Amino acid sequence: MAFARAIAIFTITVSLLTFVAFFGRLPAFRNTPIGFLHRLLVLHIPSALRNLDIKLTNGRITNGGARLGHYLMNDKHPVVMIFFLGLVTISAGLFVPTVWHLLPTRHKLLIPLVVPLPYLFTYLCARRNNETMIHELNHAAQMRHYPYDRILFFPGQCCSTCKFLKPARSKHCSICKSCVSRMDHHCVWVNNCLGRGNYKWFLALLFFTGVMIAYGAYLAYIALTPMVEFNYKKYEGWYRYKPSPDADPTSWGMYLDMKLHYFLTYLTIYIEEGGISAAGVGLLALLTWPLPLGLLAYQLYLVYAGMTTNESAKWSDWRDDIADGVVFLGQRKEETFRDYLPRQSNLNGSARSSSSRSAFPTLPETPPEDEEPPTTWPLESKHILIRTTNGQPPNNLPPRIKSVADKESFVRVWDLGAVQNVYDLGFWDNLLNILKN
Ligand SMILES: [Zn+2]
Ligand SMILES: [Zn+2]
Structure with missing residues (x-):
């Protein structure tokens, strides 16, 4: 025991x-x-x-x-990925053969379908693909995916390593040694950057890993419970709770201690009956399935908010500066808009109001090559944010802002909600866009 x-x-x-x-x-x-x-x-x-x-x-x-x-x-190495896949392999290798004879046929059919999924999606995340990594051959196409919002991303900025203009939403990864399209984050679990092209596989990896672990915990429960119940008599004495003589029977402490005793005894009996390979792995599964699903919930929140992990950090910097009262919101001059979409009067420039739109028009054959080419993205930012060091309205605008914004339009902003996030099309369109790319 x-x-x-x-x-x-x-x-x-x-x-x-x-x-x-x-x-x-x-x-x-x-x-x-x-x-x-x-x-x-x-x-x-x-x-x-x-x-x-x-x-x-x-x-x-x-x-x-x-x-x-x-x-x-x-550093770029697969140690953490090997650890993760090794843990899955060892756990499944111990668990499945041990409980196999105790499972109904439908689970014997389902297990071979569920277990390979984490390997498949890890491979899809880890594989170097043309859509995620920006290089000279795809740079022109990558420049036309997203407009510069002039809040988080400005045109005309060059990556000092790759020596080309940074597309909007991209970021250079020093581990992958490449600029990454719609950079989310560098993930050590898959030894690769997650961005445009493989972020959808990361969501799938989190989902199916969580599902597989929860399923493993469920299988351990249904395989071992008949054995535990059959041998109930053997463990009757284990359940007996012996409080310390001076404990107050009405106190919360004693109540919690008693509950913990029963919980631990229950788990101990399962481990006694199922051993480490069935009950130990099952217990590990029971306690860890919320981890991938919790991370998935956080990633889905970012999808809902129309931002990547990289962008969420930038937005939170703006939030802090807005709280300090040093941020001013300006309006962009209408004639500087660049994308191909007709301006719709009912759009009102609001990202959220366009949530029902999902049209991503195709590009013309030969778009002009300059530092801010038109994009296929259905929205373009009307706003420009700047922070001032003295907390006073901006006096001398930098040239890159002066050329597109009305100086008179800048007003102090106290709420991030007043600032348009041009990359937010509404939850379903954000998700659809990720699944398509
Ligand atoms: Zn770069
Ligand atoms: Zn990376």
């Missing part, structure tokens, strides 16, 4: 720490025990270990650890 219980506690602890590492930094958890645990894990414990190491070995161990961490997170 002690061994099975130790496995249950170990698995719960590892899963909780993983959850904290994944989600603890989110602002929603800042003032909760999860946020506190996250700070403990990533700030306080490492700095305490660092101080100890400096005293003992002059910092040699932590320097080596920092180099390893930097290599794992900031």
